[in-house]
Amino acid sequence: MSAEQKRADPKSITPQSEDFDRWYVDTVLRAELADYAPVRGCMVIRPYGFALWENVQRALDDMIKRTGHSNMYFPMFIPESFFAKEADHVEGFAPEVAWVTHGGGRELEERLAIRPTSETIICTLYRDWIHSWRDLPVKINQWANMCRWEKRTRLFLRTTEFLWQEGHTFHATDEEAGGEVSEMLGCYRELAEEWLAIPVIPGRKTESEKFAGARYTESIEAMMADGWALQSGTSHHLAQNFTRAYDITYSDRANTLQHPFQTSWGLSTRIIGGVIMVHGDDRGLVLPPRVAPVQVVVVPIVRSNDPEGTALVEDAVRRIQAEAGSSVRLRVDDREGMRPGEKYAEWELRGVPLRIVVGAKDLAGGQVTLVRRLDGEQRTTPLDGLAAQLPGLLEETQHALRARAQQRLEERSVDVASLDELVAAFAERPVFASGPFCNDPACEVRIKAAVHALTVRVLRADRSADGAPCLACGKPADHVALFARAY
RNA sequence: CGGGAAGUAGCUCAGCCAGGUUAGAGUGCACGGUUCGGGACCGUGAGGUCGCGAGUUCGAAUCUCGCCUUCCCGACCA
Numbered sequence: 012m013s014a015e016q017k018r019a020d021p022k023s024i025t026p027q028s029e030d031f032d033r034w035y036v037d038t039v040l041r042a043e044l045a046d047y048a049p050v051r052g053c054m055v056i057r058p059y060g061f062a063l064w065e066n067v068q069r070a071l072d073d074m075i076k077r078t079g080h081s082n083m084y085f086p087m088f089i090p091e092s093f094f095a096k097e098a099d100h101v102e103g104f105a106p107e108v109a110w111v112t113h114g115g116g117r118e119l120e121e122r123l124a125i126r127p128t129s130e131t132i133i134c135t136l137y138r139d140w141i142h143s144w145r146d147l148p149v150k151i152n153q154w155a156n157m158c159r160w161e162k163r164t165r166l167f168l169r170t171t172e173f174l175w176q177e178g179h180t181f182h183a184t185d186e187e188a189g190g191e192v193s194e195m196l197g198c199y200r201e202l203a204e205e206w207l208a209i210p211v212i213p214g215r216k217t218e219s220e221k222f223a224g225a226r227y228t229e230s231i232e233a234m235m236a237d238g239w240a241l242q243s244g245t246s247h248h249l250a251q252n253f254t255r256a257y258d259i260t261y262s263d264r265a266n267t268l269q270h271p272f273q274t275s276w277g278l279s280t281r282i283i284g285g286v287i288m289v290h291g292d293d294r295g296l297v298l299p300p301r302v303a304p305v306q307v308v309v310v311p312i313v314r315s316n317d318p319e320g321t322a323l324v325e326d327a328v329r330r331i332q333a334e335a336g337s338s339v340r341l342r343v344d345d346r347e348g349m350r351p352g353e354k355y356a357e358w359e360l361r362g363v364p365l366r367i368v369v370g371a372k373d374l375a376g377g378q379v380t381l382v383r384r385l386d387g388e389q390r391t392t393p394l395d396g397l398a399a400q401l402p403g404l405l406e407e408t409q410h411a412l413r414a415r416a417q418q419r420l421e422e423r424s425v426d427v428a429s430l431d432e433l434v435a436a437f438a439e440r441p442v443f444a445s446g447p448f449c450n451d452p453a454c455e456v457r458i459k460a461a462v463h464a465l466t467v468r469v470l471r472a473d474r475s476a477d478g479a480p481c482l483a484c485g486k487p488a489d490h491v492a493l494f495a496r497a498y
Numbered sequence: 499c500g501g502g503a504a505g506u507a508g509c510u511c512a513g514c515c516a517g518g519u520u521a522g523a524g525u526g527c528a529c530g531g532u533u534c535g536g537g538a539c540c541g542u543g544a545g546g547u548c549g550c551g552a553g554u555u556c557g558a559a560u561c562u563c564g565c566c567u568u569c570c571c572g573a574c575c576a
Contacts, residue, residue, distance in 0.1 A: 021524080049567085161575060352535085352537050
């Protein structure tokens with residue numbers, strides 16, 4: 012089938028190789044993860060997409076609790092005067108803030124920002140709640156919606172309103188805050204790698220890429236199937252920048268007034284876009300079992316003119332359901348009047364990791380057919396003991412997905428020692444290039460100019476340059492930077 | 499926010515250039531039947547303020563202007 016014909020077929024999605032961006036949009040819409048809302052740049056997260064987000068949320072929320080944080084909730088409206096105290100922060104967010112100017116039919120005396128992030132209102136409140144070294148550390152988190160008026164939006168990756176969690180902590184010492192920053196980045200890494208099967212590269216942002224108001228920002232960077240990078244979680248060391256600006260003080264053990272050290276860290280619905288773009292294929296989504304809303308779909312093959320066979324099939328399906336119990340998230344697709352092939356295609360589009368096909372033919376030999384979404388691998392297997400194997404099969408898929416993503420990351424990563432090598436690395440296709448970098452903003456500008464749409468993703472936490480010459484200026488470099496095109 | 503493309507049924511689109519019966523197709527949807535192990539087939543039926551608003555005209559999906567939304571490419575940014 013030619014590309015032209017495929018486009019005319021409303022049931023098909025654009026192949027990745029033809030147009031990756033269009034494939035992404037087709038997949039999100041057709042798999043019913045989300046749809047466009049009537050307001051520019053906004054999206055509706057549909058039940059299937061939200062179920063996926065809830066599973067991500069649950070995993071991360073457990074980690075947040077495990078590391079000693081409590082959830083709470085701040086309002087979404089932030090008075091302009093609260094917002095304006097930290098200069099870098101205001102300047103950094105000013106162009107993206109939406110303002111409420113009217114309420115109750117009248118113009119407000121003071122404009123209200125719709126939060127683009129909550130440092131300012133949290134600091135304002137904690138000024139009253141932190142007084143003593145005994146009040147520290149403060150380790151809180153909130154799950155909330157945010158608003159950033161972006162000029163160019165993309166489903167999940169960058170929308171005007173989005174959902175995330177933002178953690179905010181206050182500590183007595185600089186070192187303790189630094190430990191918090193890396194501990195939470197570690198949680199994000201664990202979420203990405205263990206739950207979403209997405210290998211990531213952790214590191215520190217350059218000055219130009221860091222959070223407005225932070226001393227430094229760390230992030231995890233993931234490679235999408237097209238070789239582009241996605242910043243998938245960020246953690247900021249705010250030092251005393253906000254606690255000074257918002258005048259948060261406490262008495263230490265020696266009864267001297269101190270400003271606490273602060274951190275903040277966030278992970279958003281954007282990560283859903285990452286899951287889609289890392290694992291998906293031309294049939295649609297491929298979801299990691301640990302977060303898939305439906306882990307196993309059972310498709311019974313029944314014929315209206317074969318009541319005997321139908322009864323056998325229905326018995327077998329009931330047995331699978333009963334034996335699987337709550338050990339896996341299993342759905343039986345017993346919709347009438349829909350042919351099996353149609354059901355297969357639909358659940359493949361939706362990325363369900365395992366499919367069990369139950370038909371009279373296989374059942375005659377006490378078997379059913381098992382199909383893996385990951386690679387389409389198909390085999391018959393005894394009905395006896397099948398349900399007990401499902402959790403193990405799902406774990407296998409989870410690991411295979413992770414390994415596949417890891418392999419792609421390695422295949423499309425290169426080390427470069429000069430600007431020429433950097434340019435050559437991107438000549439054919441987008442890659443992750445790593446090379447020695449002195450972290451001078453002027454060098455960053457030169458490097459970005461060398462390759463179209465290139466950015467410095469992070470100064471890698473896992474690599475050291477050992478004084479090798481910076482690939483832009485040749486001076487001894489402390490860092491190995493990751494260079495890539497980014498969403 | 500600049501450049502380009504697009505918006506007609508849930509979806510993919512034709513019709514527009516050269517304005518004129520009741521606006522079409524495929525797919526999807528509902529019902530009936532035959533089917534049923536990879537997106538079946540036959541029949542019947544429902545479904546559209548032609549993105550929104552002005553204007554030109556006896557008459558606008560079609561021409562003009564403005565606006566909105568989406569997609570692509572930039573600039574900007576999570």
